[in-house]
Amino acid sequence: MMKSNATVSKNIIFSLSLIFSSICFNSQAAEIQGNPEAGASKVRLCIGCHAIPGYRSSVPEIYTVPMIGGQSSGYIVSSLQAYKKGERKHPTMRSVAGSLTDQDMADIAEYYAAQIASSSPNKLK
Numbered sequence: 001m002m003k004s005n006a007t008v009s010k011n012i013i014f015s016l017s018l019i020f021s022s023i024c025f026n027s028q029a030a031e032i033q034g035n036p037e038a039g040a041s042k043v044r045l046c047i048g049c050h051a052i053p054g055y056r057s058s059v060p061e062i063y064t065v066p067m068i069g070g071q072s073s074g075y076i077v078s079s080l081q082a083y084k085k086g087e088r089k090h091p092t093m094r095s096v097a098g099s100l101t102d103q104d105m106a107d108i109a110e111y112y113a114a115q116i117a118s119s120s121p122n123k124l125k
């Protein structure tokens with residue numbers, strides 16, 4: 001009797017762990033992918049401050065803002081997350097990053113990562 005109860009609970013635990021690991025697997029599979037085209041429509045807020053190639057020459061003052069065009073997308077996302085969490089303190093960037101979802105950050109990061117010196121001119125510059 002004891003033995004069969006133990007077997008039943010082992011089976012339950014085994015089933016639960018299968019369910020749990022499939023949930024984990026699914027959330028990994030759904031890891032956020034950035035889309036540069038979607039990003040292009042989300043950077044209006046950023047272009048007033050951040051220089052991207054071709055943009056900085058017309059507005060020299062923005063040299064004081066770090067250039068993010070051509071940065072790696074991973075670096076851009078982790079910087080934005082750091083502002084959002086308060087690990088990086090710049091007040092404007094904190095409120096800007098605070099308004100972005102994880103998907104926004106991924107899209108924007110892919111967009112900026114593609115803005116290298118040799119990339120074709122884009123309408124938002």
Ligand code: HEC
Binds near residue numbers: 042067068080
């Ligand atoms: C009002 C001006 C302003 C706006 C608008 C703005 N930024 Fe910034 N951003 C800055 C400044 C200034 C810094 C440097 C802050 C610091 O020293 O931490 C910065 C830093 C960053 C950094 C870190 C760069 C590095 O080299 O570490 C990233 C990434 C970034 N901004 C992305 C964005 C994105 C994406 C947007 C639009 C959604 C945006 N910013 C909008 C002014 C701005």
